[in-house]
Every structure is written in structure tokens, then in C-alpha cells.
Amino acid sequence: MGQPLRIGIVGVGAISGQYLSTFERLGTLGSGAVRLVAVADLDADRAAAVAAEQGVRALTVDELVTDPEVDAVLNLTIPAAHAEVALKAIAAGKDVYGEKPLAATTDDARAIVEAARAAGVRVGCAPDTVLGTGVQTARKAIDDGLVGTPVAATATMVTPGHERWHPNPDFYYQPGGGPLLDMGPYYVTALVTLLGPVESVVGSASRARATRTIGSGPREGDQVPVDVDTHVTGVLRHESGALSTLVISFDAVATRASCIEVHGDQGSLVVPDPNGFDGTVELHRLGGTWEDLPVSAGYRDAGRGYGLADLAATPPGATARANGDLAYHVLDVMTSLLTAVEKGTSVSVASACERPAAVPLSDAPRI
Numbered sequence: 001m002g003q004p005l006r007i008g009i010v011g012v013g014a015i016s017g018q019y020l021s022t023f024e025r026l027g028t029l030g031s032g033a034v035r036l037v038a039v040a041d042l043d044a045d046r047a048a049a050v051a052a053e054q055g056v057r058a059l060t061v062d063e064l065v066t067d068p069e070v071d072a073v074l075n076l077t078i079p080a081a082h083a084e085v086a087l088k089a090i091a092a093g094k095d096v097y098g099e100k101p102l103a104a105t106t107d108d109a110r111a112i113v114e115a116a117r118a119a120g121v122r123v124g125c126a127p128d129t130v131l132g133t134g135v136q137t138a139r140k141a142i143d144d145g146l147v148g149t150p151v152a153a154t155a156t157m158v159t160p161g162h163e164r165w166h167p168n169p170d171f172y173y174q175p176g177g178g179p180l181l182d183m184g185p186y187y188v189t190a191l192v193t194l195l196g197p198v199e200s201v202v203g204s205a206s207r208a209r210a211t212r213t214i215g216s217g218p219r220e221g222d223q224v225p226v227d228v229d230t231h232v233t234g235v236l237r238h239e240s241g242a243l244s245t246l247v248i249s250f251d252a253v254a255t256r257a258s259c260i261e262v263h264g265d266q267g268s269l270v271v272p273d274p275n276g277f278d279g280t281v282e283l284h285r286l287g288g289t290w291e292d293l294p295v296s297a298g299y300r301d302a303g304r305g306y307g308l309a310d311l312a313a314t315p316p317g318a319t320a321r322a323n324g325d326l327a328y329h330v331l332d333v334m335t336s337l338l339t340a341v342e343k344g345t346s347v348s349v350a351s352a353c354e355r356p357a358a359v360p361l362s363d364a365p366r367i
């Protein structure tokens with residue numbers, strides 16, 4: 001049996017709790033893939049509190065990335081800091097795995113992927129929700145031919161806006177935010193997992209209001225300026241020829257549309273929420289009726305952090321599933337769609353990636 005990948009977390013804010021509970025769960029399952037050894041945060045008190053709770057060391061960011069006991073840096077900082085932290089870790093010869101998006105811009109994201117390649121270290125990135133039983137069972141159904149030849153997909157995410165619950169929602173309405181960059185990583189990563197990479201995009205978008213009203217917290221009632229489109233629609237042409245229609249909105253109250261549907265000449269598939277790990281996959285065969293498919297692939301009861309454990313368990317020479325090339329392609333697809341909206345034309349997606357390997361039905365990545 002190999003040694004666990006020793007993890008140092010940079011950024012122990014809101015989402016870090018989910019990773020910490022995943023590490024605990026992986027320990028209970030005897031996965032052996034990862035072991036937390038240190039944490040760091042700009043807020044030293046926050047880092048110290050988490051370190052004490054976890055029984056690990058609290059370090060500064062510079063200490064953590066160069067620490068000889070840290071093999072991989074888990075980057076859970078805010079998107080604007082993703083590149084800075086990742087590049088520091090890569091320069092110190094560490095693997096990096098980060099929250100989505102890979103970086104705030106495609107230039108920064110490319111710098112991460114290229115620096116890692118030059119340094120011979122690995123890059124991984126959320127979302128790893130697509131490694132759960134929901135999207136993986138749907139993928140297996142497609143790979144097993146249950147829908148015949150896939151021709152199209154739809155992906156729909158609507159909400160009336162995060163300012164209703166988020167006390168400081170300003171960044172959602174500034175460049176780098178917006179519904180596409182915020183929620184798109186889940187949907188586009190799922191579409192690439194199901195149907196392969198995207199070669200071109202067209203789109204159109206709108207914004208319903210010039211300001212949004214904060215609905216909770218000390219700033220309740222304050223107006224937030226809107227500098228991005230808040231209803232984004234697009235068509236992604238996959239290399240396979242399949243077309244995915246995307247609707248991602250902060251301007252709609254509710255929907256009864258499936259999060260994702262995939263259509264082929266022999267069947268249609270309902271895919272569960274790609275912002276979760278599980279859920280029921282439904283199939284309608286040609287001439288049949290809707291039926292629930294049994295869970296047949298993916299990590300059971302997975303949580304945030306399984307993508308990092310999967311990377312740790314990936315043998316040398318093989319490519320981890322939630323890898324940097326995939327995350328870069330997903331960011332490139334989204335930014336190309338925003339360019340297509342701005343220009344009013346079709347835009348080619350410059351990057352490509354391999355469709356990540358399927359996940360056989362299992363409890364956890366193991367080394």
C-alpha cells in the first residue's frame with residue numbers, strides 16, 4: 001500500500017468544513033489516500049482555531065507551501081487568490097488542488113497549468129461533484145448506449161439571486177462573478193463529463209435590473225450595482241457534434257426543468273443536480289416510459305474533497321479525473337461564451353481536454 005498524500009490547506013473559510021468532514025469520512029472508510037498535516041489562512045486566528053480542532057499545525061502561507069511534510073496544497077481561498085496561492089505552491093514543488101474556478105481569468109489559469117507542467121507537479125480542481133453516483137450513473141448509461149447516439153443536452157439553473165440570502169453579495173454582480181462563472185463550473189464540467197469537450201459556443205444574455213437589494217444581514221436594504229449580465233444563455237457545440245443548450249440565471253424565480261437532460265436517438269436521460277454528488281437518474285427509452293436507473297457508477301456518498309483523494313489515488317503516469325486541463329477547458333468554455341455574447345458571433349474554444357475517465361461504483365478512492 002502507498003503512502004497517503006499529505007495535505008496542507010490554505011484558506012479555512014466557509015467551504016473548508018466540508019473538506020474536513022470528507023477527510024474524516026475517508027479515514028473511517030480506510031481510504032488511506034489523504035492525510036491533513038497543516039492549515040494556513042490570512043486570518044491567523046481562524047487558522048489556529050481549525051488547527052487546534054484538527055490536531056495539526058497552523059502555519060503562514062509561505063511556511064505551509066514550503067513545509068517538507070506537505071505533499072499537496074489544498075487551495076480553498078477566494079477566486080481572486082487562487083492563482084497566487086497555486087503558483088506559490090507549484091514553485092515550491094507541491095501538487096495543488098483548488099476550489100473552482102481554477103483561477104479568476106483564463107490567463108491566470110493557463111499560467112497555473114503551464115507552471116505545473118514545467119515543474120512536473122499535478123494540478124486538480126473542483127468541482128468533484130461529477131465523480132459522485134448522480135453524474136457517473138448518467139455517464140455510464142450514455143457509454144452503455146442506453147440513449148443511442150447523443151445528439152443534445154439541456155442544462156438549466158435559475159435562482160432569483162444570491163443577494164436574497166448572502167449578506168455581502170457584491171462580487172456576484174461584478175466582472176468575474178455573474179451566474180455563469182459562479183454556477184457554470186458545475187454544469188459545464190458535467191456536460192464535458194457526459195458528452196466530451198466543447199469546440200465552439202454562441203450565446204445571448206441580458207440583465208433585468210441595474211441594482212440588486214441585499215435581503216439579509218447588517219446591510220439589508222442596501223443597493224448593489226449590477227455590472228454583469230444576470231441571465232446567460234448559450235449553445236455549446238461539443239467535438240462529438242452534440243449540442244448543449246445552457247440557461248443560467250439570477251433573474252428567474254423558479255423552474256421545473258431538469259438540471260440537465262441528455263437526448264439521443266434511442267432515449268432521453270434526466271441527470272440530477274451537478275452541484276450535488278448523488279440523485280436519481282431517469283431514462284425514457286424510445287417507445288417506453290420514464291424509469292429510474294439503479295445507481296451503477298461513481299463514488300457512493302461522496303463529498304467535496306473526493307477529487308483530491310482521487311488525484312492522490314491516481315497511479316503515476318495516469319491522469320487524475322478532476323484535473324487542471326479539464327478545469328482550464330471549463331473556464332475557457334465559459335469565458336468564450338461571454339465573448340460570444342459580447343461579439344454576437346460564434347466563438348471557437350481554443351483549449352481542449354480529454355473526457356475524464358469514468359468512475360466505477362465504489363466507496364472511496366484508495367491507494
Ligand SMILES: NC(=O)c1ccc[n+]([C@@H]2O[C@H](COP(=O)([O-])OP(=O)(O)OC[C@H]3O[C@@H](n4cnc5c(N)ncnc54)[C@H](O)[C@@H]3O)[C@@H](O)[C@H]2O)c1
Nearest residue numbers: 011012013014015016041042043076077078079081099100
Ligand atoms: N461557500 C460555498 O458554499 C462554496 C461552495 C462551493 C465552492 N466554493 C468555493 O470555495 C472557495 C472559497 O469559498 P468560501 O465560501 O469558503 O470563502 P470564504 O471567504 O468563506 O473563505 C476563504 C478563506 O480564504 C482566506 N484567504 C483569502 N485569500 C487568502 C490568501 N491569499 N492566502 C491565505 N488565505 C486566504 C480567507 O481569509 C478565508 O478564510 C471559492 O473558490 C468558492 O467559489 C464555495
